[in-house]
Amino acid sequence: MADSVPKSTRQTLDRLYDDPEDRLKSLFGLTPDDTEIEATRTVFKALSNEYRIRILEALRDGELCACEIQVVLDAPQSTVASHLRELKDAGLVNTRRQGKWTYYRIGDTAVLQLLDIADALAEETA
Amino acid sequence: MADSVPKSTRQTLDRLYDDPEDRLKSLFGLTPDDTEIEATRTVFKALSNEYRIRILEALRDGELCACEIQVVLDAPQSTVASHLRELKDAGLVNTRRQGKWTYYRIGDTAVLQLLDIADALAEETA
DNA sequence: GCCCTATACCGAGTATTATCGATTTGTATG
């Protein structure tokens, strides 16, 4: 681990701290493992699109079929379908097939918590 | 509003519901206004990057200067700087300048809540 | 079987983001 640290960084730490080696160790301790970060990123990425946020908001009150979501979004069928797929892949929604129709619903209320917190955060920032 | 609904949608609703006009109205009621959605999206977009998640995780324990964050991320200075700027623009971190150094800190504990919830959600999905 | 409809998938064009070397800006210190 110590070998991968560039000289410039060591020099910076040398100037800043009494015990740069200790500081280096504690800094590296701040990094969680890659797979966990990647999984978290997947969730946020799925949430970082206007259409997909609209879909989740529409699903607050309960399930809707794809054709209804199309009405809410007022967008081409293929566009809506691809966003629905992304939400499903990210595990944020579940589906239920009934005849020709596919019904979508929020997979976990934690999704709504995320939306609420982000909304509040955005509002106070603005 | 009714004018913007395409014929194909009306036909779909006609087939699905007894009172398609009512259904149309309730569906449109599910859409929040554009500026709110956009603000929420900005927050999630800022969170949907590996480096930026790492930065926020590193800031859990308290503020760090940009040069220390560079050590944690092990990435070029300009790359780190652009991510820090994006986090700041999104309102997720605040800065404090002390001499040559700029210290970054989490702007609101709600940011950590978002990370925790998304992490838990990602874990249960996997 | 055929036809109609809901929805999933493909792929090419477009738009947005990320990366990072080079340069500039701000802040000390001699």
Place this chain on the structure above:
DNA sequence: CATACAAATCGATAATACTCGGTATAGGGC
């Protein structure tokens, strides 16, 4: 005010994401 250094910005290239027409798949009714 010259030098050193932290950090911000610029700008060109690369990577990623979005859009959506066209097409394929699947279910139900005749």
